Amino acid sequence: MTPVNKKIMEAALLAGRAKLGEQHRRKRQSDRDKLRNDNERLLTALREIRANPSLAWSIAVRALEQKP
Amino acid sequence: MNANDIIQRNAECARRLLEAGAEIERLTALHVDAAARAELAQIDNARLREEDTVELAKMLLEIERLETALERIEQWSRAYPLTIFPEPNLKRARELLEAGGMTLDAISAHAMRHVVEGVGEIARRALASSDEPEA
Numbered sequence: 251m252t253p254v255n256k257k258i259m260e261a262a263l264l265a266g267r268a269k270l271g272e273q274h275r276r277k278r279q280s281d282r283d284k285l286r287n288d289n290e291r292l293l294t295a296l297r298e299i300r301a302n303p304s305l306a307w308s309i310a311v312r313a314l315e316q317k318p
Numbered sequence: 319m320n321a322n323d324i325i326q327r328n329a330e331c332a333r334r335l336l337e338a339g340a341e342i343e344r345l346t347a348l349h350v351d352a353a354a355r356a357e358l359a360q361i362d363n364a365r366l367r368e369e370d371t372v373e374l375a376k377m378l379l380e381i382e383r384l385e386t387a388l389e390r391i392e393q394w395s396r397a398y399p400l401t402i403f404p405e406p407n408l409k410r411a412r413e414l415l416e417a418g419g420m421t422l423d424a425i426s427a428h429a430m431r432h433v434v435e436g437v438g439e440i441a442r443r444a445l446a447s448s449d450e451p452e453a
Binding site for chain 2: 253254256257260261263264267268271274278281282285286288289292293295296297299300303304306307310311313314317
């Protein structure tokens with residue numbers, strides 16, 4: 251393989267890795283966002299229960315039903 | 319072609335050979351550099367993936383913990399089914415309690431206080447572990 255061909259191959263390899271890396275990054279970000287939303291939903295329900303325990307059961311049932 | 323021409327031609331060939339050698343060295347260095355960068359990027363990506371996995375696992379555990387708290391509260395709501403604890407005759411209960419110097423309201427308040435404090439405590443504990451300040 252000539253040095254120039256090697257250079258082209260390396261460039262293609264780097265571009266491929268960059269594309270894959272970007273796909274992984276987007277997937278990870280999407281997973282993280284989903285988990286953050288889920289966490290926030292549960293925290294909100296527990297805050298509501300702490301503030302108003304007499305409504306605990308309906309709040310808990312609603313939060314658990316909204317589970318994605 | 320005289321001797322001078324031959325010397326000049328040889329000198330030109332030698333110069334070109336040196337230039338070609340330098341170019342090969344330069345391209346080889348670029349290749350090595352690109353390969354090293356690609357390898358480093360791969361190591362970096364693997365490290366990031368590992369960190370992400372740990373972070374996502376922590377988030378999942380936290381969600382599971384909060385869900386468990388809500389499920390305990392929800393389970394409590396099903397702890398006294400009518401099939402096992404039928405509706406009492408409240409009128410009769412009031413009469414009996416009043417005959418004994420007690421009120422049904424005091425008993426009801428006691429039961430409600432127990433429940434409300436219990437579910438409030440489950441929520442408070444779950445939020446305290448999340449470093450959530452008391453409202």
